[in-house]
Amino acid sequence: MSALASLKLGARPEGRTLLTAAWVLAHEEAGPVLLKNGEVVIEGDRVIFTGHGFAGEIARRIDFGRALISPGLIDLDALTDLDTTILGIDHFPGWKKGRVLPLTYVEKGPYEMYTPEELAFQKRFAFGQLLLNGITTAAPIASLFYREWAETVAEFDAAADAAGELGLRVYLSPAYRAGGMVLHAPGDMRPHFDEQRGLDGLADAVSYIERQSGRYEGLIQGLLAPDRVETCTTALLRATFEQAEALDCKVRLHMAQGAMEVDVVKSLHGTTGPVWLAREGLLSDRLIAPHATVATDEDLALYAEHGVSIVHCPLVSGRSGGTLKSFSRVRDMGITIAMGTDTTPPDMIMNMLVGLIACRINDGAPERILCRDLFDAATLGGAKALGRADIGRLAPGSKADIAVFRLDDVHMAPSIDPITTLVTGGSGKVTDAVFVDGRLSMRHGEVAGIDMAAAREKAQAQFDRLIAQYPARSYGHPPVSEIFPPSYPEREHPHG
Numbered sequence: 001m002s003a004l005a006s007l008k009l010g011a012r013p014e015g016r017t018l019l020t021a022a023w024v025l026a027h028e029e030a031g032p033v034l035l036k037n038g039e040v041v042i043e044g045d046r047v048i049f050t051g052h053g054f055a056g057e058i059a060r061r062i063d064f065g066r067a068l069i070s071p072g073l074i075d076l077d078a079l080t081d082l083d084t085t086i087l088g089i090d091h092f093p094g095w096k097k098g099r100v101l102p103l104t105y106v107e108k109g110p111y112e113m114y115t116p117e118e119l120a121f122q123k124r125f126a127f128g129q130l131l132l133n134g135i136t137t138a139a140p141i142a143s144l145f146y147r148e149w150a151e152t153v154a155e156f157d158a159a160a161d162a163a164g165e166l167g168l169r170v171y172l173s174p175a176y177r178a179g180g181m182v183l184h185a186p187g188d189m190r191p192h193f194d195e196q197r198g199l200d201g202l203a204d205a206v207s208y209i210e211r212q213s214g215r216y217e218g219l220i221q222g223l224l225a226p227d228r229v230e231t232c233t234t235a236l237l238r239a240t241f242e243q244a245e246a247l248d249c250k251v252r253l254h255m256a257q258g259a260m261e262v263d264v265v266k267s268l269h270g271t272t273g274p275v276w277l278a279r280e281g282l283l284s285d286r287l288i289a290p291h292a293t294v295a296t297d298e299d300l301a302l303y304a305e306h307g308v309s310i311v312h313c314p315l316v317s318g319r320s321g322g323t324l325k326s327f328s329r330v331r332d333m334g335i336t337i338a339m340g341t342d343t344t345p346p347d348m349i350m351n352m353l354v355g356l357i358a359c360r361i362n363d364g365a366p367e368r369i370l371c372r373d374l375f376d377a378a379t380l381g382g383a384k385a386l387g388r389a390d391i392g393r394l395a396p397g398s399k400a401d402i403a404v405f406r407l408d409d410v411h412m413a414p415s416i417d418p419i420t421t422l423v424t425g426g427s428g429k430v431t432d433a434v435f436v437d438g439r440l441s442m443r444h445g446e447v448a449g450i451d452m453a454a455a456r457e458k459a460q461a462q463f464d465r466l467i468a469q470y471p472a473r474s475y476g477h478p479p480v481s482e483i484f485p486p487s488y489p490e491r492e493h494p495h496g
Contacts, residue, residue, distance in 0.1 A: 003062040004433060004440075010167060010448030012438045015059025016043045021067040022407065023418040025375075026050035027393035032376070034418065040069055042400040045217065045438040050394050066408035067432060068418040071394050072136025072401035073348045074382025076171075076252070076311045077290045077340025080126035080159070081119075081142035082463045085343055087484060089319055093187070097483055098474040099145065100183045105473050106192070113146040113469055118462050120158035125455045126344070127159075127168045131442040132452065133346050133428030134403035136435075137169040137382065137391055139223055139252060139288075141342065144177065145473075146466065150201045150227070151175045153208050164216030165449045167441030169401065171223035171250070171386065173208045176201025177231040181260065183475055191230060191264055198236040202226075206243050213249075219437060222249045223288075229255040229273040230264040237282055244286050250386060252288040252311075256295035258322075274299035274308075283308055288385050290340055292330070293322040300333060309336040309385035312377060314355035316342040326362035327355060327377075328369045338382040339374070347428040348378055349405075356423060371423040400438035406430045 007013055024038030027050070041049035041058065049056070079085075091097045101110065114122070123140070130138050140159065144150060151174035163170040178198030179191045202224070209222030224244050226232050232240075232253070244251045255261070255273040262272065269276040275298060277283050285307030292300070292310045303310065312324055324330060331337055341351055352374035359369045383392030390398050405422055407415055409430045415421035422430075434442035441448050467484070471477045 003060050004443060006060075007440050007443070009440055009443055009446055010165075011440065012044065013042075013060065013440070016041055016048070016057065018054060018058045018061045019064065019069055019402070019404075020061065021064040021069045021404065023067070024050060024069045025071065025394065025419070027071075027395040027398070032372070032380075032393070038069070040394055040402065042402070042435065042438055045400055047394055047398045047400050048396055050396065064404050064432065066406070068405045068407060068422060069394070070134070070403050070405060071379045071392050072403045072434065072436065073134050073378045074137040074338065074386075074392055075130060075135045075341050075346060075348060076139045076288060076338045076382055076385060077141050077313050077342040078126070078130055078135065078138035078346060079142065079342055079344055080123050080140035081146075082122060082459060082466065083344035084143060084145070084466075085316060085319070090487065091484055095183050095187055095189060096475055098470045100181050100189050101145065101473055102183045102475045104477070106182050110148050112148045113466055114462070116152075116154055119152075119155040120162070121455075121458065122462070123155065123159040124162040124166065124450055125452075125459050126346075127162050127166050127170075128447040128450045128452050128455065129344065130346050131166065131168060131434050131436075131447050132431060132445065133348055134405060134431040134434060135341075135346060135348060136401040136403060136441075137171070137386075139171040141225075141340075142175070144175065144180070144227055149197060150177055153204050156208055157212070160212045160215060160220045162449075164219055167219070167436045167439040167448050169219050169221075169391070169436055171221045173205040173212075173222055173225060174201065175225040175227050176205055177227040178233045178236045179231045181230070181264070186475065189260060191268070193233065195233050195235060198226075198233065199239060202236065202239055202243065206247065209247055209249060217437060222247060224249060224251045226251070226253050228261065229253055229277075230261045230268075234280055237277065238280065241282050241284070241286065249286075250288050251286050252290070254291065255289045256299055257291040257293055259294070262294055272296060272299055274302050278302045278306070285309070288338070290342070291317055291322075291324070293317045293324055300330060300335065304333045304335050307336075309338055309381075311338050311340040311385070312355060313340040313342040313351070314358050315347075315351045318354050318358055323358040323362055327359040327373070328363055331373065336381055336384045337377045338385040339378040345428065349422060349426045349428050349430075352378060352423045371420045374423060375419055400435050402435040403431060404433040406432045
């Protein structure tokens with residue numbers, strides 16, 4: 001039995017454990033360095049050594065061979081429901097395909113399309129997928145299109161327990177909103193507001209953070225999550241930042257991400273989301289703002305001035321024809337860039353590649369961005385956005401949040417540099433092991449606390465039930481076959 005196989009999945013090894021591999025991405029005073037045939041020693045929840053030739057006593061040695069030992073990846077827009085963005089890839093226009101609730105549905109009274117048990121399961125399944133892809137810290141995100149109104153405290157109590165049991169570091173609280181978009185007629189989308197309901201949701205989120213933050217030895221931390229800038233009011237956002245100040249936590253608000261948002265915010269406030277918030281004195285380094293793909297020059301200048309962090313989700317944005325314009329320009333303005341996957345599977349490695357490609361297309365000068373820039377965003381950038389210097393890096397004193405990526409997987413090309421090879425030709429599927437807070441959370445495709453194969457079948461069944469409800473929430477209420485026609489004509493087997 002190998003030393004890794006002898007460790008109990010989900011547990012923190014006793015004594016000092018020395019990890020070795022062909023490459024270690026360590027952190028020194030000047031920044032990240034690649035250690036060839038390097039070593040990492042962990043004890044408890046901390047890294048106590050990175051380098052070569054550790055001279056102290058150890059309880060065990062685990063050699064990963066031709067692999068990269070890396071800081072765990074940080075995903076600040078981590079999808080934790082069943083992904084429906086894929087339903088909009090080939091089905092247009094979105095208003096006709098259930099992406100915006102029609103007035104006929106709203107007038108009957110929106111309802112929860114999942115049971116509390118299904119919502120709890122989805123968080124656990126999604127957290128398992130994050131670990132499978134080398135992600136050790138996540139800020140969950142889910143669509144509110146399928147909800148009666150917003151997320152509930154009960155499902156996030158279950159989410160905290162799931163993260164603690166599986167061994168994932170999370171920043172979370174139930175998302176809330178003061179309004180939502182409603183489809184009145186073909187292409188006619190209008191915001192409907194209920195500010196008090198948003199304020200009640202904020203109060204629930206604050207109470208949740210006060211009660212949950214710090215649980216599971218600090219794996220659970222608070223983050224206020226008003227849903228989207230166009231579904232918030234000035235009063236709700238002002239109260240949000242006042243509470244964030246009192247709680248000393250971050251605020252994540254989706255902003256500058258799409259045409260509908262731009263049109264709605266302009267009609268309501270006469271300007272863009274970032275300019276509106278700046279005018280109200282609400283931009284600060286507490287704000288984490290996905291996605292910035294439609295941010296104006298003025299918006300970006302305000303982000304830079306006030307220390308706002310961006311969460312870059314190039315895969316999801318690119319699928320809809322949007323890009324950050326551009327990664328290198330935003331970086332050079334001094335804006336912190338973190339990364340988010342915002343889809344399933346949460347393949348951060350693939351996300352980095354799409355980000356690299358998009359930036360080089362936008363820049364027309366490939367030398368302006370390198371693979372390491374995306375890797376930094378997925379590690380150091382996320383840590384900086386969260387205000388932490390003990391994650392996103394491997395150095396003495398840092399948290400033992402570690403991902404191990406195989407470089408000798410049969411799908412991988414021969415390599416001279418592990419970062420370039422991983423970003424340009426790898427995927428989350430080559431993740432071999434994950435430690436979070438020193439605990440072994442994932443090993444060889446096994447995740448602590450969940451059977452992912454069985455969970456995948458359960459997720460499919462839930463997704464099928466969701467799709468069956470689409471006629472009720474789509475304009476004109478057509479059958480599913482018209483809402484989501486197949487890519488090619490389907491033929492049933494003549495005998496069933």
